[in-house]
Amino acid sequence: SQTIHQWPATLVQPVGSPLSLECTVEGTSNPNLYWYRQAAGRGLQLLFYSVGIGQISSEVPQNLSASRPQDRQFILSSKKLLLSDSGFYLCAWTLGLSNTEAFFGQGTRLTVV
Amino acid sequence: GNSVTQMEGPVTLSEEAFLTINCTYTATGYPSLFWYVQYPGEGLQLLLKATKADDKGSNKGFEATYRKETTSFHLEKGSVQVSDSAVYFCALSGRDDKIIFGKGTRLHILP
Numbered sequence: 001s002q003t004i005h006q007w008p009a010t011l012v013q014p015v016g017s018p019l020s021l022e023c024t025v026e027g028t029s030n031p032n033l034y035w036y037r038q039a040a041g042r043g044l045q046l047l048f049y050s051v052g053i054g055q056i057s058s059e060v061p062q063n064l065s066a067s068r069p070q071d072r073q074f075i076l077s078s079k080k081l082l083l084s085d086s087g088f089y090l091c092a093w094t095l096g097l098s099n100t101e102a103f104f105g106q107g108t109r110l111t112v113v
Numbered sequence: 114g115n116s117v118t119q120m121e122g123p124v125t126l127s128e129e130a131f132l133t134i135n136c137t138y139t140a141t142g143y144p145s146l147f148w149y150v151q152y153p154g155e156g157l158q159l160l161l162k163a164t165k166a167d168d169k170g171s172n173k174g175f176e177a178t179y180r181k182e183t184t185s186f187h188l189e190k191g192s193v194q195v196s197d198s199a200v201y202f203c204a205l206s207g208r209d210d211k212i213i214f215g216k217g218t219r220l221h222i223l224p
Binding site for chain 1: 144145147149156157158159162164202204206207208210211212213214215216217
């Protein structure tokens with residue numbers, strides 16, 4: 001069966017420090033991968049998505065970047081965190097068909113101090 | 114671009130009341146439509162889906178019908194329970210592989 005792993009679960013980082021959140025999927029090949037940020041009153045905001053290795057689409061210009069170095073690995077990064085980067089980050093995957101459901105990781109609660 | 118608009122919450126109902134959470138969308142082509150639910154302390158999970166016009170998705174007593182003419186996918190349940198308290202998200206997925214979510218509606222059911 002397919003599983004998705006996202007870590008860490010919680011993270012407290014100082015302003016100006018770098019960030020790396022990792023997400024891996026097991027049990028499937030060539031998934032579509034997604035990073036979302038969940039904030040109160042704003043719902044789930046799509047940040048990045050990828051349909052294949054090295055293919056990244058950015059939805060919101062901001063202080064973050066994403067990379068997909070392997071088929072089932074998706075990384076969210078920042079060189080210098082801002083206070084406004086605080087939030088709940090969710091990774092998700094799909095089979096790559098528009099009519100199939102998305103499966104979500106457990107999320108990372110990031111607090112920038 | 115594609116977008117999803119759903120009713121603002123929170124919605125508070127008594128147990129056994131009828132529930133409607135409105136969702137409308139803007140999209141090119143013919144997207145697939147979804148409702149996801151996030152129970153307290155848990156991750157998001159699919160509640161139901163519909164992939165073409167006039168399809169009805171259903172699960173756990175919840176229903177939603179894909180209405181192309183009104184670009185809507187309203188979530189309904191005839192008799193809610195305390196255990197239905199959660200945050201509900203409407204979403205669409207189009208040909209561009211993007212999955213767009215609404216802002217979510219928090220539902221409180223009182224015993």
